[in-house]
Amino acid sequence: MTRLLLLADVHANLPALDAVLASLDERVDLVLSAGDQVGLGPWPEEVLDRLDALGATCVLGNHDAECISGRSIVQNPQGIALTWTREVLPPERRSALASLPERQDGEGWTLVHGSLRGPLWEFLLDRPTAGACFDLFEGRLGVHGHTHLQGGFILKDGAISPMEPRKEPIPLLPGARYLVNPGSVGAPRDGDPRAGYAVVDLERGWLRFGRVPYAVEEAVRALRRAGLPPALGERLREGR
Ligand code: ZN
Numbered sequence: 414m415t416r417l418l419l420l421a422d423v424h425a426n427l428p429a430l431d432a433v434l435a436s437l438d439e440r441v442d443l444v445l446s447a448g449d450q451v452g453l454g455p456w457p458e459e460v461l462d463r464l465d466a467l468g469a470t471c472v473l474g475n476h477d478a479e480c481i482s483g484r485s486i487v488q489n490p491q492g493i494a495l496t497w498t499r500e501v502l503p504p505e506r507r508s509a510l511a512s513l514p515e516r517q518d519g520e521g522w523t524l525v526h527g528s529l530r531g532p533l534w535e536f537l538l539d540r541p542t543a544g545a546c547f548d549l550f551e552g553r554l555g556v557h558g559h560t561h562l563q564g565g566f567i568l569k570d571g572a573i574s575p576m577e578p579r580k581e582p583i584p585l586l587p588g589a590r591y592l593v594n595p596g597s598v599g600a601p602r603d604g605d606p607r608a609g610y611a612v613v614d615l616e617r618g619w620l621r622f623g624r625v626p627y628a629v630e631e632a633v634r635a636l637r638r639a640g641l642p643p644a645l646g647e648r649l650r651e652g653r
Contacts, residue, residue, distance in 0.1 A: 415615045416441050416442050416612065417442065417444070417554075417614075418433075418441040418444045418445070418611075418612055419445050419593060420433070420444065420447065420469070420598050420610055421556075421557070421595050421609075422447070422561050422596075422598060424450075424452055424453040424454045424600040425451045425452065426453075426460070426598065426599025426600065427460055427463065429627045429632070430598055431463070432626065433608050433610045433627075443470065444464070444467045445469065445517075445522070446464055446469045446470070446471040447472060447524055447556055447595070448471070448477060448526025448558055449475065449476045449477060449559070450477055450510070451476060451477055451510070452491070453494050453599070453600050454632065455632065455638070456635065458502060458503070458506060461506055470517050472515060472517055472525055472526055473515050474558070474559065475527070475534055475559070479495050480496075490642035491645075493641065497639065497640075515532035518550070518551075520552075522552050522554040522555070523551075523556070524557075525557050526557065527557060528542060528546050528557060528559075529549035529555060535559075537592065538562075540566065540573045543568075543573050544568075544573055547566075547568045547592065553585070554591050554593060554615065555590075556592075556595070557592065558594055561600055561603070562602060563578035563595060563596030563609050563622050564576055564578050564596075565592050565593040566591070566592045567586070567590070568589060568590045576591070576593075578611075579622060581621070582620065583620045583621065583622075585618040585619060595609055595611035598610060601652040602653055606652035607625055607627070608625050608627050609624055610622075629650055633646035633649060636649075
């Protein structure tokens with residue numbers, strides 16, 4: 414289990430997930446999904462089926478939690494999509510989502526949605542937050558999502574530095590530890606509508622960030638067919 418495909422914030426966007434899977438030219442041993450598997454997009458059940466078929470290790474995201482909690486949700490486009498998701502998911506799917514843990518630990522890695530300190534809601538965007546999070550897991554790699562932005566932090570010799578998402582493989586430095594956000598598969602927010610992901614090889618010691626185009630208009634049409642707010646489609650087109 415040394416080569417990992419890192420996914421986050423798929424948000425029920427099936428063509429985006431499938432584009433990522435089709436673009437991989439390397440074998441991966443394990444798929445990690447850092448939460449918000451559903452919410453926003455029009456294919457919640459299909460995305461959960463696909464992640465199941467991949468044997469993906471998933472954690473609970475705030476959208477997953479909200480769409481199963483049963484409490485009433487603000488009626489903005491996101492809230493409308495959450496209510497719709499709750500209504501279309503079969504009961505067994507909702508209970509499977511509800512049983513997802515907020516954190517999973519594996520060989521050399523730990524997986525959460527927001528941050529190690531606040532797994533559901535905290536945005537991990539700055540060095541102080543990264544510093545607090547490095548103290549809360551043991552392995553070489555912490556994986557998270559929630560911000561919908563690719564990047565990460567490196568801890569080496571007691572110093573934390575940010576890691577920019579480059580297309581070329583980034584060597585993992587001996588003795589260094591990493592926090593990695595693979596970016597959002599299904600709802601990027603950095604102005605680039607392409608699906609984001611990352612691949613890391615813990616044995617050979619490299620990490621690569623990826624972006625891949627997908628059929629955004631297919632997602633826009635499916636949102637319209639589902640009667641979901643057009644604003645959600647506009648955000649996909651703009652990557653915002
Ligand atoms: Zn999200």
